[in-house]
Amino acid sequence: MHHAREFAHTSFWAVARRLPRLVREAVALAWATNRRDTATSIGLNVLAGVLTTFGLLATTGVLRELFAAGPTPDRVRAALPALVVAAAAVSARGGLMIAAGWAQARLTPQINYAVELRLFETTTAVDLAAFDDAGFAEEMDRARERGMTEAAFIVDHTVNLVTGLVGLLATAAAVAIIQPVLLPCLLLAAVPEAVTAVRIARRRYLAMLARINRRRRMWMLARLMANRQTAAEVRAYQMREFLLGEYRAMMAVETRAELRLVRSQTSTRVVGASVAGLATFGVYAVLGALLLGGLVALAAAATALLALQSARTSLGVAVLATNSLYEDALYYQDYRDFLERARARVSTGGAGAVEGFDTIELDGVSLRYADTDRPAVDEVSLTVRRGEVVALVGENGSGKTTLAKLVAGLYRPSGGVIRWDGVDTAELDPRALAAHVAVMSQDWWKFPFTAAQNIRIGRYDRDSAAAGPSVQDAARSAAAHEMILGLPHGYETLLDREFKNGQDLSGGQWQRLVAARGLYRDAALLICDEPSAALDARAEHALFQHLRRRPDRAVVLITHRLANVRHADRIFVMDQGRLVQQGTHDELMAAGGLYRELFDLQAAGYLDRAEAEGDTATTR
């Protein structure tokens, strides 16, 4: 919207002034993508222009011979050589334009892929923290939605601009050779059409600007009405009529706006065509005067009329290309700005090798998310040792997930230090560090891959000979094996209903797959954030059998089901970002406080009322 407004209020001449820079950028982009196709596309267009000049000059020769005095057969015979040259020039020009178009069409997909790849190479490398920044997310959307697709367009428009200008110059050259006086007449006659094209384009953008909010609303409604995710709720709440009603109302206003635009464009066209007609009439008058005065031969005058048509077409192409190039370049600039800003958010980190760890130590670690006034984790100090299972517990929003992400290296602390075996993690190679961490995340994503791939992406580059569990072993440990075998194509079942033959799983079945992926990764630090929230009792029991202590691994467990943390080596209790208690289950129960309170509340739900009351009385 911002760019549409800027474009709408920029004059055509201001646009034209910025052209050289835009053209340079577009050519550099095309050149970097494929030199041969770029050179072919531009070179052939220029050659085609030269042939236009030849064609027009040869046509004059033909007409001159035909209009000469003498018997007709002699005149036709005399015109033949020029006719052959004119025909050859026209056919060669046609051939060159087709070849140039081919090179141009070849460039488009190559540019699109190169630009897309560059964007995703960057978005997948930026720090996770960048995604919490609303500004960053919006810029990323803009770069993806529009900026990225404009790259190929700006190259296209540049080639069209070159084609238009070369055509215009070629025609002008021919006319200047035939009779220089005609040149200004021809250019003046082409101006009304150019002005009309600019005005119509501008009206279209102004109208788009006024309609943009309505269009976004329609787009949003359309998504709600034709989407698998919303389909169930739309039916359950009988929202159909409501949504359709909103859509109809928007459509009615939108249609009126479009009709208004068509009307105003038509009136602009009528005025433009009338002025163009007058201008053409003026050219005819000048030509007539020159003919009568004997200043121009009849043949030259006839060629001038052909040149007029050709000049008009070329000018139209050039003007349209300038307009489009300017607007598209604004959006492309979004893409470039985003890449630049995103690259600044790719953490380079240190270069220290990571062989694993014996201890991970958090020393006064804090983290404040972007645009928040309270730290989500506030000066937490704790140690995780290899061979242990530790638990993070606390109420909703107390900072457990954030702390786990800090331990995993997904966020960098905004205060304090995290050390792996005494070395500040900021000095370690972040990729090497990440290779030793597996995270079973609380908000996992349903990756649209097969069941086997969904597990294998936990460590996709592990070859079959390397140590670590197989896909099936990991699935067995997470109670997912039988469930996967029950799918129509077993491990090869595609897990996305939006594709043919795709299947969906229940929430708990998905969570088993997520657990299998985490176990398949087989990392020295395993972080399990609510790994069993959606699991049934049997699956939960099976999973926890595999989350027990192992000498080569540390497990950090986050769960609200406190029965699962009873056997943890240490339990850390979080409250409003702070670590408020730590110890074993027995120590914390004996100490009283937040842990005891939460545990008793939960335990009471499993006991019958009398038992719970008796128990509480005994405790008192």
Ligand SMILES: Nc1ncnc2c1ncn2[C@@H]1O[C@H](COP(=O)(O)OP(=O)(O)OP(=O)(O)O)[C@@H](O)[C@H]1O
């Ligand atoms: N990406 C984020 N950007 C801004 N604030 C966030 C973000 N993620 C979490 N928070 C805030 O940080 C605080 C701690 O959130 P966190 O997810 O760590 O809590 P939690 O203890 O894991 O909660 P739960 O038990 O509900 O999973 C909350 O106040 C939350 O609103």
